[in-house]
Amino acid sequence: MSGLLNTGLSALLANQAALTTTGNNVANAGSVSYSRQSVVQQQAIGTPSDGGYLGNGVRVVAIDRAYNGYLTRQANQASAVSAADQARANQFTSIEPLFQTGASGLGSAMNSLLNAFTDVSRAPTDLSARTVVLTQAGALASRFTSTQQQLNESAKATVEQLGTAVNTINQLAESIGKINSQIQRAKGAGQPPNDLLDERDRLIGQLNGQVQTATIEADDGSLSVFVGNQALVLGSVTANVAVGTTANGTTTLNISRGAVTARLDADTLGGGAVAGQLRFLNEDLPDTRNQLGRLAVVLTSTVNTQHSLGVGLNGETGNKLFGTIPMPDSIPASGNTGNAVIGSAVSDVSSLIASAYAVTVQSDGSYQVRRMSDNAVTSFATMPAQLDGLTFNLKSGAGAPGDVYRIAPFDDAAGLVSVGLGSASAVAAASPVQASTGSDNQGSLSVSGVYAYAQDANLTATATLTFNADGTYNITGPGTGNLSNQPYNVGEPLKFNGWSLTLTGLPKPGDTVKVEAASASMTALNAGNAKAMQGLADEKVIDGSPLSDGYAGLLARVGVRAESAKYSAKVSSAIATSAETSRANSSGVNLDEEAAKLLGYQQAYQAAARVIQISQNIFDALLSNLK
Incomplete structure (x- = not known):
């Protein structure tokens, strides 16, 4: 009698557990990173009898978690790559509008300045025509400085975003470490803590949105998390993440564990929003600033050289239309032990390359100059040294072996464009x-x-x-x-x-x-230099191309980078969506399936209850017969 009751009771409890688990699946159908759970039932060991073993019902041995490690890792990696591409594409939205075509573009302002000399050449004594030249020069200078300011703001905003991302990474790492401890304790009880595992997967997914990770699970259930080739979480112990700068000025993600700090660049990180932001900050933005700065230096230098050869309305000579853009001195790396100051100057404006440079002092006192745009290296025994239309010279002090000095000739050059003339009569339209x-x-x-x-x-x-x-x-x-x-x-x-x-x-x-x-009377009447100024548009001073094509080249370069970023973001987003769909199909909740299971478990529960009821009826009848 008791065997029938126990069998029914075990069936009732097992199906109640199944109903509870299925209901939990339905409740969490929309929960992020929730893995479908299912009850694993096993028959109880039978009781021997003369006629054979009699069944003792059923028991619940585990609550299984539908988890596919391979698909989860694939989804996390795809999500990290998508986050990197999207972050980079988002940064371009702040700078792409700065480079317009048509009348509002920088190229139009350049052409308007050179074309203004046409009216001066037609009427050399007309002060209003000369005033237009100064007005156009001022408008061009304003567009250069405004564009530079916006690029600087974009850099500042990106650094702030990196700071926010680093805080998020540290918080997520700390949370993962705490959950590792909870999972270690729970697993000691003999059963996997499914909800804690899901929560840890959710945190890992969020972490991959910031920086791509690799994970290794230990026997105690804890998960070690690696970023690049560095451990971020080992059990319950976490490293500290911060934004850093290398000797050559490159921004990196620094991971510190104790006294040891590792610097990770975008290529090492692979994915995550931080990788995209670092790539923009270290590659896209510097290239854009260098291209813009070089254009500013080439334009103002070329215009000034020709303008200074002309003669103003009152006989002025040697005047420059724009102020001279100063070349910056070197920036020493934080670990330098020497005190050298390395200066730079333009020696050949037509040979300039849009790049920053890193000068490293060698053990024998010679210098190695690395062009940052393509990492091309040139060695020089002494200073001064000429490279890419620039002259590098040791202005003061001395460098120690291993010292690194960064020189960025064009980084802020566009923001330094200014008009050098204060009088329309000083516009040098005449030829000497x-x-x-x-x-x-x-x-x-x-x-x-x-x-x-x-x-x-x-x-x-x-x-x-x-x-x-x-x-x-x-x-x-x-x-x-x-x-x-x-x-x-x-x-x-x-x-x-x-x-x-x-x-x-x-x-x-x-x-x-x-x-x-030229005679004094001809100085007021001839416009030889004004015509020469018009002709500057055809001077091949930018990568072998005419000055008039300089802005078009800059525009094309920014456009190609922006479109490439957008396309990569679109493609990687589709891949990430597909990978997440595969993971969800494997581990997620299908409401139709769960509804069918609920009906089945409900019927089994009712049948178990009927077994218990029958057992009770039999027991009651037996008691009645014994009275």
Whole structure:
């Protein structure tokens, strides 16, 4: 009699446990990282009898957790990569609008400045035309400085986001360490703590949103968490995470355990929002700032060089349209033991490369210069040293072996663009030299333009060109070399003594052209330098391309990086969604399946209750018969 009752009771309790577990699944169908649970039932050991073993019902041996370690790791890794790509793409949303096309773009302001000299060349004495030049120069300077300011704000915001992410990482690591301790204690009781394991998986998932991790489970149930090649959580002990800076100025994620600190860059991290932010801060943003800064240096230097060769309305010479952008001194690494100060200066504006540099002092006192944009290394025995259109020189002090000095010539250059002239009359529209054809010329020669293109000791010395019967010419005068039979091509500039002369028409034998210092009356009337300023747009001074294409190149570079980031974010997001779907299908709750199970367990529960009822009826009948 008792066997029937016990069998029914065991069935009742087992199905009650199944109903409770299934109900818990339904309740947590929408919970993040919840793993479906199921009751594992096992038949009880039977009781021997004359006729064989009689069953003793059923018992619950475990509450299983539907968990697939492989799919969970895949989902976490995909989520980390997606978070990195999305974080990088989000950063571009703050700088991409700064580089516009059309009238609001920096390129339009550059063209407007050079085109303003067209009106000056048409009316050299018109102060209003010269005032427009200063206005356009001011507008261009304002756009440069405004863009630089926005890039600086973007860098500041990214660093702040990194700080927030680091705090989150430390909090999550601490929580994982605490749960590891709870799981160790719970597992000692003999059963896996499913809810704690789910909670730890949830925290691991959140951590991968910040930084990609790898995990190793110990026999005691604790989970060690690694970031890059460094341990973040070992059992219940956690490391400290902070933002750091390397000797060459690169921002890193530092993991400290005791007195040992490891620096991890974006490539080592692999994924997580921090990796995306570091990649933007160390690669995308510096490249954009360097490209913009180089454009500012090349433009202002090129314009200033030509402008200083001209003559103002009142005879002013040597004036620069823009203020000179100073090249910064080196920034020493925090671990340096020497006190060297290394300066930089532009030696060839057309050879400049948009990059920062790291100078390392070698054991023999020589220097190794690393170009940060591509890590190309050049060694120099001494200073000064010339590289990429820059001259590096030891301004003071001395470096110790192993010292690293960072030089960023273009990092803040765009923010230093300013107008150097305060008066419209100082706009140097006139050429310091003038050219005239001989009064007895028989051909159709005429002067199309003459201007100074370089400083020369014989710039204003008189030079005479005399044409021969075969169309060639002879030139005489100081500094010309008194050359004979030089080829003449219509419209092709003739360059001597720092001036450039363009002629049109065909000469007759004996025709002459004289180049000499501009007279006072011609200074007010000629616009040779204004025309030369217009022509600067075609000067090949940026990576072998014209100045007018400089902004287009910058625009294309930023655009390619931004679109690449957006595309990567789109692709990795789709992969992450697919991986999470696979994990959820394996471990998540299917409400249709759970509803079917509820009906089955309900029927089994009712049947067990009926067994107990029958057992009770039999027992009652037996008692009645004994009275």
